[in-house]
Amino acid sequence: MSLSSPTDNPYSEMQIADVTAYMADLGHRARRAARALARSETAAKNRALLAIATDIEHSRDAIATANHHDLEAGAAKGLDAALLDRLELTPPRIDAMVAGLREIAALPDPIGAITELDFRPSGIQVGRMRVPLGVVGIIYESRPNVTADAAGLCLKSGNACVLRGGSEAFASNQAIAASIHRGLAEAGLPIDGVQVLATTDRAAVGSMIRMPEAIDVIIPRGGKGLIERISREARVPVIKHLDGVCHVYIDEGADLDKAHAVALNAKTQRYGTCNTMETLLVAEAAAGQILPRLAAAFSDRGVELRGCPRTREIVAEALPATEADWEAEYLAPILAVRVVAGLDEAIDHIARYGSGHTDAIVTSDYARARRFLREVDSSSVMVNASTRFADGFEYGLGAEIGISTDKFHARGPVGLEGLTSQKFVVLGDGHIRG
Amino acid sequence: MSLSSPTDNPYSEMQIADVTAYMADLGHRARRAARALARSETAAKNRALLAIATDIEHSRDAIATANHHDLEAGAAKGLDAALLDRLELTPPRIDAMVAGLREIAALPDPIGAITELDFRPSGIQVGRMRVPLGVVGIIYESRPNVTADAAGLCLKSGNACVLRGGSEAFASNQAIAASIHRGLAEAGLPIDGVQVLATTDRAAVGSMIRMPEAIDVIIPRGGKGLIERISREARVPVIKHLDGVCHVYIDEGADLDKAHAVALNAKTQRYGTCNTMETLLVAEAAAGQILPRLAAAFSDRGVELRGCPRTREIVAEALPATEADWEAEYLAPILAVRVVAGLDEAIDHIARYGSGHTDAIVTSDYARARRFLREVDSSSVMVNASTRFADGFEYGLGAEIGISTDKFHARGPVGLEGLTSQKFVVLGDGHIRG
Numbered sequence: 001m002s003l004s005s006p007t008d009n010p011y012s013e014m015q016i017a018d019v020t021a022y023m024a025d026l027g028h029r030a031r032r033a034a035r036a037l038a039r040s041e042t043a044a045k046n047r048a049l050l051a052i053a054t055d056i057e058h059s060r061d062a063i064a065t066a067n068h069h070d071l072e073a074g075a076a077k078g079l080d081a082a083l084l085d086r087l088e089l090t091p092p093r094i095d096a097m098v099a100g101l102r103e104i105a106a107l108p109d110p111i112g113a114i115t116e117l118d119f120r121p122s123g124i125q126v127g128r129m130r131v132p133l134g135v136v137g138i139i140y141e142s143r144p145n146v147t148a149d150a151a152g153l154c155l156k157s158g159n160a161c162v163l164r165g166g167s168e169a170f171a172s173n174q175a176i177a178a179s180i181h182r183g184l185a186e187a188g189l190p191i192d193g194v195q196v197l198a199t200t201d202r203a204a205v206g207s208m209i210r211m212p213e214a215i216d217v218i219i220p221r222g223g224k225g226l227i228e229r230i231s232r233e234a235r236v237p238v239i240k241h242l243d244g245v246c247h248v249y250i251d252e253g254a255d256l257d258k259a260h261a262v263a264l265n266a267k268t269q270r271y272g273t274c275n276t277m278e279t280l281l282v283a284e285a286a287a288g289q290i291l292p293r294l295a296a297a298f299s300d301r302g303v304e305l306r307g308c309p310r311t312r313e314i315v316a317e318a319l320p321a322t323e324a325d326w327e328a329e330y331l332a333p334i335l336a337v338r339v340v341a342g343l344d345e346a347i348d349h350i351a352r353y354g355s356g357h358t359d360a361i362v363t364s365d366y367a368r369a370r371r372f373l374r375e376v377d378s379s380s381v382m383v384n385a386s387t388r389f390a391d392g393f394e395y396g397l398g399a400e401i402g403i404s405t406d407k408f409h410a411r412g413p414v415g416l417e418g419l420t421s422q423k424f425v426v427l428g429d430g431h432i433r434g
Numbered sequence: 435m436s437l438s439s440p441t442d443n444p445y446s447e448m449q450i451a452d453v454t455a456y457m458a459d460l461g462h463r464a465r466r467a468a469r470a471l472a473r474s475e476t477a478a479k480n481r482a483l484l485a486i487a488t489d490i491e492h493s494r495d496a497i498a499t500a501n502h503h504d505l506e507a508g509a510a511k512g513l514d515a516a517l518l519d520r521l522e523l524t525p526p527r528i529d530a531m532v533a534g535l536r537e538i539a540a541l542p543d544p545i546g547a548i549t550e551l552d553f554r555p556s557g558i559q560v561g562r563m564r565v566p567l568g569v570v571g572i573i574y575e576s577r578p579n580v581t582a583d584a585a586g587l588c589l590k591s592g593n594a595c596v597l598r599g600g601s602e603a604f605a606s607n608q609a610i611a612a613s614i615h616r617g618l619a620e621a622g623l624p625i626d627g628v629q630v631l632a633t634t635d636r637a638a639v640g641s642m643i644r645m646p647e648a649i650d651v652i653i654p655r656g657g658k659g660l661i662e663r664i665s666r667e668a669r670v671p672v673i674k675h676l677d678g679v680c681h682v683y684i685d686e687g688a689d690l691d692k693a694h695a696v697a698l699n700a701k702t703q704r705y706g707t708c709n710t711m712e713t714l715l716v717a718e719a720a721a722g723q724i725l726p727r728l729a730a731a732f733s734d735r736g737v738e739l740r741g742c743p744r745t746r747e748i749v750a751e752a753l754p755a756t757e758a759d760w761e762a763e764y765l766a767p768i769l770a771v772r773v774v775a776g777l778d779e780a781i782d783h784i785a786r787y788g789s790g791h792t793d794a795i796v797t798s799d800y801a802r803a804r805r806f807l808r809e810v811d812s813s814s815v816m817v818n819a820s821t822r823f824a825d826g827f828e829y830g831l832g833a834e835i836g837i838s839t840d841k842f843h844a845r846g847p848v849g850l851e852g853l854t855s856q857k858f859v860v861l862g863d864g865h866i867r868g
Contacts (some may be wrong), residue, residue, distance in 0.1 A: 035785065039809050112808060118830065124819050126829045131811065133841050217842060237671060237842045258864030265866035351469065362864075373859050374546060375473050377565065385558050385862030394867070395560045395858060396552065407567050407855040408651060408671045409843040421841040424829060425807050428819030430692030430796075432699035433828070 013170060014198040023207035026162065026195050027214025030135045033192035034160035038132045042109040044187055045156055049105035052183030053098045056148065059179050060094055066175035067144065074168045086142040087169055097148040097176075100399065104152040107398040110416050111158040114425060124431050128422040132158035134216040136419060137208050138401070139164045139230065141222040144172035150219075151180050151194045153401045157419040160193040162215060164208060167200035174198070209234040219402055219414075239410055239418070241403045243329045243355035244274030246387040249346040249372070251363035252285040258384060259290055259362040260297070265386040266360065268301050272331045274403060275358050275380075275390040279326060279336040281346045284310070287339045291315050303333040310339040326353040343368050347375050354378060356405055358390040379405060379412035447604060448632040457641035460596065460629050461648025464569045467626035468594035472566045476543040478621050479590055483539035486617030487532045490582065493613050494528055500609035501578065508602045520576040521603055531582040531610075534833065538586040541832040544850050545592040548859060558865050562856040566592035568650040570853060571642050572835070573598045573664060575656040578606035584653075585614050585628045587835045591853040594627040596649060598642060601634035608632070643668040653836055653848075673844055673852070675837045677763045677789035678708030680821045683780040683806070685797035686719040692818060693724055693796040694731070699820040700794065702735050706765045708837060709792050709814075709824040713760060713770040715780045718744070721773045725749050737767040744773040760787040777802050781809050788812060790839055792824040813839060813846035 016022045037045075056063065067089040074084055110130050117127030136159045140146045147163055154161035165173040177196035184191045197204055209218050212235055219239045220230045231238045248266050250259045266277035282290055287310065295315040298305060305311075306325045307318035318337060325336040326349070340346045343361075350359050360382035361372040369383045380390040390413065392400025397415030404410045410418035450456045471479075490497065501523040508518055544564050551561030570593045574580045581597055588595035599607040611630035618625045631638055643652050646669055653673045654664045665672045682700050684693045700711035716724055721744065729749040732739060739745075740759045741752035752771060759770040760783070774780045777795075784793050794816035795806040803817045814824040824847065826834025831849030838844045844852035 035811075038811065120828060120830055122823065122828060124823055124828070129807065131841075255864065261864055261866050269867055373563065377469075377472065378857065380858040380860060382860040383862065385860050385865045386867050388867040389556065389558055389860055389865070390858070394554065394556060394558070396554055411855050412858045421845050423812065424814040424824070424846045426814060426816040426819050426823055428817065430689065430695055431819045431823070432695050433703055433820050433822040
C-alpha cells in the first residue's frame with residue numbers, strides 16, 4: 001500500500017462548501033483570540049512556545065509521515081526537484097523548527113514596553129506603549145517550517161495569525177498546526193490564536209486579503225508574481241518584499257584586499273538570496289587595479305560577468321551588459337559590472353536601477369562613506385561590509401518574518417518589532433485641558 | 435465691479451486637457467524633488483520654512499484678495515455658514531499660518547538621526563537612520579491654512595508633497611502656494627518639492643491615489659465618506675483618521691471631584707473635535723454619587739444625556755439610549771451614558787463600540803489603572819486625564835499632520851516622525867559573512 005493512498009493521509013483536506021463563510025468564521029475567531037493574546041503575560045506566551053517546540057519534537061514521526069505524503073503527492077504531480085527539496089522536512093529541518101521556537105521564547109517580549117514617558121507643560125505625562133498589530137495574515141509557498149516560525153513570531157508579539165501555506169505542503173502544515181494547537185492549549189492560550197487554513201481552495205486567499213475587519217496586515221512570502229498580485233488586490237496593508245537588486249560600489253582609494261573580499265563574499269557566499277550582490281560598481285580610478293584580480297576570482301567560482309564597455313576593456317572575457325542587466329535580480333552566478341566616474345555616478349546608478357534593498361560602499365574616505373549612508377535610499381545601507389549581512393539574525397532582531405522593501409511601517413528585516421505598533425499612554429491626576 | 439469677476443481672480447484655474455498626463459508629470463517632478471529634499475541640510479530646510487513664513491506675511495493682501503474671491507464664489511454657490519467660516523483666512527488665521535511655519539523651523543530635524551548603533555558578534559555595527567517617506571499626498575477640504583501647515587511639515591521631514599485642497603479654496607491655496615514656491619527658491623530648494631494641484635478636476639484625485647511610482651502615502655483629511663472612499667480606492671498606503679468615539683470610564687472609588695472635572699472637560703471643552711468624549715461609562719458603585727452632580731453640570735451647559743436604563747433610574751431627565759447611541763460620534767452637545775458593573779464591562783464596551791481613538795479611565799486604584807492602560811486598544815489611552823489632550827501639540831510632537839486611527843505605521847497624532855521611516859545602516863571594516 002502506498003503512503004499516498006487517502007487512508008494513510010492523517011490530514012486530508014476538509015470539504016468546505018462555502019469558503020467565504022468559512023473564512024469569515026475563521027477571521028472572527030482569530031480576531032477574538034487576538035484580544036486575549038494581546039493581554040497575555042510574557043510567561044504564558046513563552047510557556048506556549050516551549051510547549052509547541054516539545055510537542056513538535058515528540059511528534060516527529062507524525063510530521064514526517066504527513067510530509068512524506070506531501071512529497072509523494074508532489075512527485076506524482078511532477079513538482080520539480082528544487083520545489084520538492086524546499087518541501088522536505090528532513091530531521092535537521094525539524095530540529096531547526098524546534099530550536100527556532102525556543103530561540104523566540106528566549107527573546108525579550110516587546111509588548112507593553114513604555115518608552116519616552118515625559119512630562120508636558122500641562123502636567124500630563126505622555127509616553128508610548130508597544131502593542132500587537134492584532135491579526136497577521138501570512139501567505140507562503142512550499143516550505144512547511146514557515147508554519148512554526150511564523151506562528152512563533154506572531155505569538156511572541158501578542159498577535160493572532162492566519163496562515164495559508166502552499167497547497168503542496170498541506171498535510172505537513174496540518175501536522176505542525178496540530179502541535180501548535182496542543183502547545184497553545186497546554187499553556188492556557190486560545191488555540192484560535194493560530195489559524196492554519198484547512199483548505200487549499202484559492203478562493204480562501206482572495207477572502208483572506210480582503211477582510212480588514214478580521215486581518216490587520218498581510219505578509220506574502222514567495223515569488224514576485226504572488227507578491228505583486230496580493231499587493232494589488234489586498235484591502236489591508238501588505239508588508240512586501242519585492243526584488244533584491246543589491247550593489248557594491250568600490251570607491252577610489254578603497255583598500256583593495258577589503259574590496260576584493262567584500263565583493264566576492266557579497267556575490268558568491270550564496271547565489272539565490274535576496275541580499276546577494278547583483279551589480280558591482282567600480283570607480284574609474286580603482287577599476288584597473290581591482291577588476292583583473294576580482295574577475296579571476298569570479299571566474300574561478302564560475303561566475304559569469306557582464307560588463308559595461310569600460311569594464312570589458314579591462315576584463316576581456318566579460319560579456320557585454322545590456323540595459324536589462326542593470327535591472328536584473330539574477331539569483332544565479334552572474335554579475336553585472338559597471339565602471340563609474342565616482343560616488344555621484346554610483347549613487348545615481350543605484351537610485352535608477354536598484355530595488356531599495358541593500359547597497360554597500362567599500363571606501364577609505366570618511367566624507368564619501370558619510371554621503372553614501374545618507375543619500376542611498378535602501379532598506380540597508382552599508383560601509384565596508386558584505387550585503388549578505390542584511391538579515392534579521394545578523395542584525396540582532398532574533399528572528400525575521402520577512403524583509404520589507406517598503407518604507408511604510410517596516411523597512412528591511414522584520415522581526416518582532418515589525419509586528420507591533422505603539423499607542424500613546426497619558427498619565428494625569430485629574431488634568432483637564434484649558 | 436464684483437471681486438468675483440474672472441478678471442479679478444489672480445489664480446484662475448488652469449485649463450488642463452489631459453489630467454492623467456498632468457498628474458504623471460507633476461508626480462514625476464515631485465519624485466525627483468524628493469530625492470533632493472531627502473539629502474537637504476537642516477539649515478536649508480529651516481531657511482526655506484522661515485522664508486515662506488516671511489513671504490506669507492508680506493503677501494497678506496494678495497492672499498486676502500484670493501480668499502475673498504473664494505468666499506464670494508462660495509457664497510454665490512450657496513455654501514453653508516460653517517463651511518464659509520472654515521474657508522475664511524482672517525488676519526489671525528494668517529498670523530497662525532506664519533507662526534506655525536516658524537514653530538516647525540524651530541523643531542529638531544528628525545532626518546538622518548541614527549539610533550541604537552550596536553556591535554554584533556560578527557563585528558559589524560548595526561543601527562537605524564531616520565529617513566523621509568518620499569512623496570506625501572495630502573487631500574483636504576475647505577481650510578486653506580492646511581496648505582501651509584502640511585507643506586511645512588513635509589518640508590521639515592525631508593518629504594516632497596502633493597497637495598489637493600478643496601475646490602472652494604482654490605484661489606486661496608494658489609496664493610499660499612506662490613509664497614511657498616518663492617520661499618523654497620530663496621532657500622535654494624526645488625520648488626517642485628511642494629506641488630499644489632492647479633486643477634479642481636476630480637479625476638486628478640483619482641490619479642493621485644493610484645500612482646505608487648510617484649506618491650508613497652496618502653493622508654486624507656476630511657469627512658468619513660471622503661476617507662473611506664480614498665482608502666477603498668487607493669493603490670498606496672493611506673494614513674487615515676476615521677471616527678472618534680471616545681470614552682471616559684469612572685471607576686469605583688474614583689476621586690469624585692477629579693472624575694467630575696475630567697468628564698465635564700472631555701465633553702464640553704469643545705464639542706466638534708474627534709477627541710471629545712461621546713460616551714460616559716460609570717461603575718455601578720460610583721453612579722449614585724457621581725451622576726446626579728454631573729447631570730446637573732451637563733444640563734447647565736445644554737448637553738443632552740442619553741442613558742441606559744440604570745442611568746435613567748438615577749438621572750430622570752436622561753433620554754433612553756438606543757444601540758445606535760453607543761456607536762455615535764455626535765460631535766455635538768449630546769452624551770451617551772452607561773452604568774457598567776466595573777472595569778471588565780467598561781473594557782468590553784470600549785472594545786465593542788469604541789473606534790480605537792482615545793479612551794480614559796478615572797480611578798484611584800493602581801491595578802485597575804494598569805489594566806486599563808494595557809488592555810484598551812486605542813491610539814491614546816489615558817488615566818485621570820481628559821480625552822481632549824489627544825493632540826500633537828499637547829503630546830509635544832510640535833505639530834500634527836493628522837491623527838491616525840490605524841495601527842499600521844503611525845498611530846494617534848502624527849507629527850514629523852510619522853512622515854519618516856528608518857533604514858538600517860551597517861558599518862564594517864571589510865567584514866564578510868562566514
